[in-house]
Amino acid sequence: MRELSRRRSKGRFVRTLRPVELDQLIRSHRRLRLSLLITVTAIAGLVVFAVLTDSVALTGIGPATGVLIGTILVLPQRRLLARLGLSPEEARLVLEMERERRSGAPALTPAARARRESVRGALFTLVGLACVVAFVVAASYFFGRAGQTVEEDAPTDPWFAASFFIGFAAACTAPALLSQARTHFRTARSWRGED
Incomplete structure (x- = not known):
């Protein structure tokens, strides 16, 4: 029989999982992160290959393939969450609480x-600031080369395409990292009793 006890975490009530269920959730989350890392690495390799070989065919199927891969990767995790009766937010909170418990943080003093x-x-x-710098460098290179005319038989500049992808990745990553930094600083202030 499933445990129905609930613990309060960050103003929310989270259902307490049995050790077997918690282990399943942790292993599933670990597999999801590993498969995401492998997939992103493979996609980056394909993009580099497409740029170096001037292959236009790979760019046409990219978005549909990305959606399909993302759906396939998330399905086992969603099935497990449905079986455990957890929403994605509750699962994230459970994993965060378990990570904090294992790190020994509850034993630390507030200071x-x-x-x-x-x-x-x-x-x-x-x-985050390093990503901002990478974005500025990549964007200045990309937009500096974007308006130039190129000979028809001239070799492809791989840095032009790379600067687009680096700039795009940095533009997506920097705000998330800086937001996470703000969250950590806010948490630090609350532990000091300043909030």
Whole structure:
């Protein structure tokens, strides 16, 4: 019989899972992240291959293939969440609470937790700013070359295509990283009692 007890986390009630269910959720989440990493690496390799070989055929099927791959990757996770009776938000909270429990964070003093969150916020800020710099460099290269005429038989400039993808990835990643940094700094302030 399923446990129906609930714990309060960040103002929300989260159902407590049995150890077997929690282990299934953790393993499923780990498999999902690993398959996502492998898929993104494979797609990046295909994009590089398409750019280097001037293959236009691969770009036409890209969006549909991406949607299909994403759907296939998420299906087992969604089935497990439905079986466990969890929404994606509740599963995320359960995984976050378990990660925090395993890290030993509950045993830390509030000052140590505030310090830890401040360090995390600083790291996310540095990586986010590095993404902003990468975006600026990639965008200036891309837009600097975009209006130039090119000879018909001239070799393809692989950096032109790479600058587009690097700039796009940096433009998508930087706001998320900076938002995460702000969240960590806000958490640090709350542990210090400043909020």
